[in-house]
Amino acid sequence: MRTPLPPLLSFSTPKKIMTLILKQKKLTWWQKLYVPEILRGMLITGRHLVKNLANPSRMKTFAWPEVKKPIDEGYRSEHRLMLRDDDTVRCTACMLCATACPAKCIHITAGEGDHPEAEKFATAYTIDMLRCIYCGFCVEACPCDAIRMDTQKPVEANYKREDFIKDIYYLTHNHGDKSPYSIARYP
Numbered sequence: 001m002r003t004p005l006p007p008l009l010s011f012s013t014p015k016k017i018m019t020l021i022l023k024q025k026k027l028t029w030w031q032k033l034y035v036p037e038i039l040r041g042m043l044i045t046g047r048h049l050v051k052n053l054a055n056p057s058r059m060k061t062f063a064w065p066e067v068k069k070p071i072d073e074g075y076r077s078e079h080r081l082m083l084r085d086d087d088t089v090r091c092t093a094c095m096l097c098a099t100a101c102p103a104k105c106i107h108i109t110a111g112e113g114d115h116p117e118a119e120k121f122a123t124a125y126t127i128d129m130l131r132c133i134y135c136g137f138c139v140e141a142c143p144c145d146a147i148r149m150d151t152q153k154p155v156e157a158n159y160k161r162e163d164f165i166k167d168i169y170y171l172t173h174n175h176g177d178k179s180p181y182s183i184a185r186y187p
């Protein structure tokens with residue numbers, strides 16, 4: 001005798017769902033006045049104000065933009081192009097950074113040169129900072145330490161889109177108080 005096949009669909013009885021009804025706490029007439037609570041809040045604010053004025057060094061806030069918040073050394077910030085000791089641009093237009101860039105925001109034009117260290121150099125080098133995701137892949141890909149992201153300048157605000165396109169002139173002068181001359185990481 002053939003054994004009956006199991007049913008294709010099986011229905012189980014739905015489990016009971018627990019519902020928790022929370023009752024809203026009623027405000028007392030004193031709380032409904034609101035004014036005492038406002039005064040209490042102002043008292044706390046005033047207490048912090050007096051404490052900070054008495055001891056400004058303990059203040060948790062910065063007087064930005066006059067005082068800038070310190071940025072960690074390893075923070076990936078705006079790019080700069082490094083120079084050789086003879087003030088020529090270290091970039092050899094090998095395109096490795098542009099190839100590694102996931103945002104495709106680096107555009108380089110190569111030119112021929114007669115420098116003893118490289119026969120090619122970048123005649124144009126632009127980074128579209130609106131597309132850049134600050135991943136640092138370009139820095140990692142560069143074989144001659146020509147590009148760095150150690151300016152400690154975070155994403156800046158601008159009024160025009162064109163101001164976010166950083167050209168070779170900007171990038172080779174974007175050194176702040178750091179040296180524009182590089183010590184190659186891979187001598």
Ligand code: SF4
Binds near residue numbers: 102105133134138139
């Ligand atoms: S930081 Fe990343 S996204 Fe920005 S230019 Fe370099 S590789 Fe491209």
Ligand code: SF4
Binds near residue numbers: 091142146
């Ligand atoms: S910055 Fe470095 S990786 Fe990019 S093109 Fe110049 S030499 Fe090559």
